[in-house]
Amino acid sequence: MTKSLIEDTQDYVVNLLKDELPSSFLYHNLTHTLRVLKSTRELIENTELSEEEETILELSALLHDIGYTVDSENHEAESVKLAEAFLKERNVSDRIIKTVSDCILATKIDGEPNNKLQEIIRDADASHFGKKYFFEASEFLRKELELRGIKTYSPAEWRSENIKVLTHHSYYTAYALKNWQTRKEKNLAKLMGKKKKRKKKLDVEKLKAKYKAQYKNESPERGVQTFYRTALRNHIKLSDIADTKANILLSVNAIIISVVLANLISKLDTNPYLTWPTIIFLFFCVVSMVLSIIATRPNVTSGQFTKEDVKNQKVNLSFFGNFHKMELKEFEWAIMEMVKDKDYIYKALTKDLYFLGKVLERKYRLLRITYTVFMIGIIISLMAFAIAVKNNPNVTIEDVLPQSNIETGFINKKSEIVKEIRFRI
Missing domain, CATH: 1.10.1300.10 (3'5'-cyclic nucleotide phosphodiesterase, catalytic domain)
Known part of the structure; x- marks a missing residue:
């Protein structure tokens, strides 16, 4: 039971x-x-x-x-x-x-x-x-x-x-x-x-967090590093923007010159009154191209340094132009010497920041001049063409450029210019 x-x-x-x-x-x-x-x-x-x-x-x-x-x-x-x-x-x-x-x-x-x-x-x-x-x-x-x-x-x-x-x-x-x-x-x-x-x-x-917070408060190290990192990054971005602007202007002028050479130069024999407007137009385009090239042309330094330069902290090892001709062993020795001294590192970064700023100043100054020349050149050229046509009232645009050339040449080149500008932007 x-x-x-x-x-x-x-x-x-x-x-x-x-x-x-x-x-x-x-x-x-x-x-x-x-x-x-x-x-x-x-x-x-x-x-x-x-x-x-x-x-x-x-x-x-x-x-x-x-x-x-x-x-x-x-x-x-x-x-x-x-x-x-x-x-x-x-x-x-x-x-x-x-x-x-x-x-x-x-x-x-x-x-x-x-x-x-x-x-x-x-x-x-x-x-x-x-x-x-x-x-x-x-x-x-x-x-x-x-x-x-x-x-x-x-x-x-x-x-x-x-x-x-x-x-x-x-x-x-x-x-x-x-x-x-x-x-x-x-x-x-x-x-x-x-x-x-x-x-x-x-x-x-907790102890680590305490000392970390204390270290962050008492030492400006992190803030200094952030400053250098941000400043250098901004300088590099500005340099890229300047190169892009110069490249756009260079491409636009190259296309404009190709249009002029293909359509106007061949008509100067029968239309001599267009000679000076064409010369003025080409002159300003060439000057704009030359200035654009100068603005983007790199400068390479000697690429060498001595041990005395490193010991006296006169060389900036963060820039390739100061060591590209040196042997690897010499460069490694210089780097090891630099990392031993925190002040030397900050000094090198400061020099790099300064000379990047100098390069940027030169680029943007030349770009400003280039865009000003291009703008003035376009205005003067248009005025010269207008004066030339006005002084020859019996001549029309069809006399200068046949209709087929206008449609297949100038309009197509205009499309190429627009496409090229959009691509560059």
């Missing part, structure tokens, strides 16, 4: 938890119930108990958490209700039912056992504290609390909670104290070791 009752109870619990328990219960599920049953039987085997007491304990272990299927907040009370209804259907005596109910209620966190059976069931319910799988079970409980929306713990917070629980927990039975207490203390020591290690790591990080 006893064996049949335990088997029926186990089947009832398995089916109930499988069908009614939500999937968010990662800890308080069938696995936990079977673990408690196994621990209960382990305690029963090592304790002198009557057959009836053994049955009561096994029933309590199986039924102690079935109340989670009804109300997780008061699951002990709900477990008692479900257990009483089930056992009454199996014609179990009221005395056994009452004892099982008392054992279930004794598993409350804030409860205290009043007899040997309650001590056994409490130790069995907390047996995972003294098992190797404690950390696995603990992690399932943390995730369960999160999934059920009760509370979300960080690993550090959960570690502190576990330390608090293990510190205040005590086993009651002699067997648990002898066989589980040692493992529980090892688990507690491991938790405290991890906490201490984490605390030490946090202290080191």
Whole structure:
């Protein structure tokens, strides 16, 4: 009868938890119930108990958490209700039912056992504290609390909670104290070791952050580096812009000259009055091209230095023009000498910044002159052509350029100019 009752109870619990328990219960599920049953039987085997007491304990272990299927907040009370209804259907005596109910209620966190059976069931319910799988079970409980929306713990917070629980927990039975207490203390020591290690790591990080912040506040090093980096980058961008502007003007003038050579030069024999406007126009285009070339033409220095120049910090090793003719060994030696002295590095960067500025000043000054010459040249050329045509009232543009040439030559060249300007921009 006893064996049949335990088997029926186990089947009832398995089916109930499988069908009614939500999937968010990662800890308080069938696995936990079977673990408690196994621990209960382990305690029963090592304790002198009557057959009836053994049955009561096994029933309590199986039924102690079935109340989670009804109300997780008061699951002990709900477990008692479900257990009483089930056992009454199996014609179990009221005395056994009452004892099982008392054992279930004794598993409350804030409860205290009043007899040997309650001590056994409490130790069995907390047996995972003294098992190797404690950390696995603990992690399932943390995730369960999160999934059920009760509370979300960080690993550090959960570690502190576990330390608090293990510190205040005590086993009651002699067997648990002898066989589980040692493992529980090892688990507690491991938790405290991890906490201490984490605390030490946090202290080191705080100390690093403190000194880093202090260093940043007390030393202008970072600000100086940012200044040089930003200034040099801006100078290089401005140099690229200047080269692009000069290239656009160079391309435009080249296309204009090709149009003039292809269409006007061949007409000067029959239209001599266009000679001077054409010469003026070509002159300004050529001058603009020459100035554009001068603005973008690179200057290369000697490319050599002496050891005295390095020792006296007179050479700027950040510019290729100062070392492109030197041997690799000499250059490596010079670099090693420079990096030994922080002031030398800043001095070299300052020189680089200064001479880049001088180059930019020259480029933009020449570009301004070039664009001014180009603008004035276009205006004067148009005026010269207008005067020439005005002084020859019987001549039209068709006399200067045939219609086919206008359409296929000038208009096509105009399209080429527009496309070239768009491409360059």
